Amino acid sequence: MANPENPFIFGEVIDEPYFVNRTSELRDLVRDLADGQKVFLLSPRRFGKSSLVALALLKLRKKHIRTVSLTVSSYSSYTQFLEKFAEKVLRAAGPWDRVKDWVARFGRNVKPDINYNMTTGEVSVSLGRGAGFDPVPIAPEIFAMPGELTRNAGFRMAICLDEFQQISEFDSGTVESAIRNEVQEQREVGYVFAGSQPSLVREMLSARRPFHKAGPQMFLGKIAAGDWKAYISRQFGQRGRRLEETAMEALLAAADLIPYDVQRIAHELWDYAELKDKRELTNADVQSVIDRLVAAQSTYYELLWEQLTVGQRAALQAVAERGPSDIYAQTVRSEFRLGPASTVQRALRSLDAKDILDRYEDRTFFVDPLFPVWIRAKTA
Numbered sequence: 393m394a395n396p397e398n399p400f401i402f403g404e405v406i407d408e409p410y411f412v413n414r415t416s417e418l419r420d421l422v423r424d425l426a427d428g429q430k431v432f433l434l435s436p437r438r439f440g441k442s443s444l445v446a447l448a449l450l451k452l453r454k455k456h457i458r459t460v461s462l463t464v465s466s467y468s469s470y471t472q473f474l475e476k477f478a479e480k481v482l483r484a485a486g487p488w489d490r491v492k493d494w495v496a497r498f499g500r501n502v503k504p505d506i507n508y509n510m511t512t513g514e515v516s517v518s519l520g521r522g523a524g525f526d527p528v529p530i531a532p533e534i535f536a537m538p539g540e541l542t543r544n545a546g547f548r549m550a551i552c553l554d555e556f557q558q559i560s561e562f563d564s565g566t567v568e569s570a571i572r573n574e575v576q577e578q579r580e581v582g583y584v585f586a587g588s589q590p591s592l593v594r595e596m597l598s599a600r601r602p603f604h605k606a607g608p609q610m611f612l613g614k615i616a617a618g619d620w621k622a623y624i625s626r627q628f629g630q631r632g633r634r635l636e637e638t639a640m641e642a643l644l645a646a647a648d649l650i651p652y653d654v655q656r657i658a659h660e661l662w663d664y665a666e667l668k669d670k671r672e673l674t675n676a677d678v679q680s681v682i683d684r685l686v687a688a689q690s691t692y693y694e695l696l697w698e699q700l701t702v703g704q705r706a707a708l709q710a711v712a713e714r715g716p717s718d719i720y721a722q723t724v725r726s727e728f729r730l731g732p733a734s735t736v737q738r739a740l741r742s743l744d745a746k747d748i749l750d751r752y753e754d755r756t757f758f759v760d761p762l763f764p765v766w767i768r769a770k771t772a
């Protein structure tokens with residue numbers, strides 16, 4: 393019999409048979425988007441926002457709601473983002489025959505170049521060439537498109553802007569208010585703004601910023617250990633394998649229950665078990681898989697480490713060795729030569745901005761839970 397495919401998937405969106413938990417979040421998101429709400433979906437990186445949204449959009453398509461999804465951080469300029477937004481909205485509202493009359497009327501200030509390729513069926517939008525092109529005047533019209541295309545069209549739309557916190561990189565002054573002003577008029581269109589780096593997103597949603605109180609906020613937490621255990625045991629069980637209780641605990645602890653990392657370690661453990669054809673997987677097996685993953689990342693960790701200041705390195709060592717709660721304690725500060733609490737605080741904040749540390753439930757944690765394993769091994 394051919395080996396079954398590895399059921400642990402990471403680094404891409406997860407589809408239903410492999411999707412763990414999130415039942416109520418999925419239900420709420422589908423309902424809110426179908427209702428035309430503007431939802432803010434927040435969590436640190438790799439907690440499962442994009443996967444959750446992808447599944448929600450799939451369910452919405454089954455209800456004949458047209459969907460659009462863009463990852464803001466994929467685009468290198470405001471103009472390019474607007475072009476892709478327009479293209480995807482037109483494609484979702486299509487077929488071309490039903491939007492072409494509308495397209496002909498589009499563009500009051502700037503007339504964009506909108507083309508339809510008969511053979512590929514693709515729509516392309518070009519706003520203007522050259523670095524001197526200013527997209528700001530046309531942006532409101534672009535963001536108004538979903539509303540105009542759904543009005544009296546007999547369908548609704550749901551739009552995801554993923555890695556939304558990056559939007560201010562394009563044009564900090566106007567882009568947020570341009571989007572806010574347009575989307576609030578669009579009753580037939582649900583939006584989900586998904587954001588990593590909670591500190592940036594919190595700022596974006598604060599008073600005096602355009603998105604303040606624009607819609608409900610949904611915080612995506614970690615997936616509970618019990619759900620992971622059931623899922624992991626079932627998958628290995630179907631292959632006639634079993635993880636000892638300590639092995640399971642070690643896996644979840646090393647991953648810090650971060651969905652991406654649970655899947656990454658479980659994926660590696662699966663391959664390891666296949667290779668050795670082991671039926672019983674022990675703590676030692678999990679440790680050797682973790683060591684292998686850390687070793688594979690070591691060039692990257694080395695580079696990252698070299699770019700840090702000595703103060704940042706000391707703070708990371710302290711968090712890796714002693715955990716985040718005691719880092720301000722006098723004993724820890726003197727042991728790791730961290731200096732006064734204010735210096736530690738500044739180091740932690742800069743590491744947060746560098747996306748090495750983040751905060752979850754009022755605790756500092758490593759965005760990549762294997763990085764502290766590497767740090768500890770270094771000084772051992």
Ligand SMILES: Nc1ncnc2c1ncn2[C@@H]1O[C@H](COP(=O)(O)OP(=O)(O)O)[C@@H](O)[C@H]1O
Nearest residue numbers: 401402403404412438439440441442443651652
């Ligand atoms: N509900 C889930 N069930 C199983 N694995 C998940 C789930 N959500 C996320 N993951 C795992 O985490 C990885 C990262 O998820 P992703 O949706 O890309 O996170 P984010 O968008 O928050 O950065 C996925 O590729 C998958 O391996």
Ligand SMILES: [Mg+2]
Nearest residue numbers: 441442443554
């Ligand atoms: Mg994502």
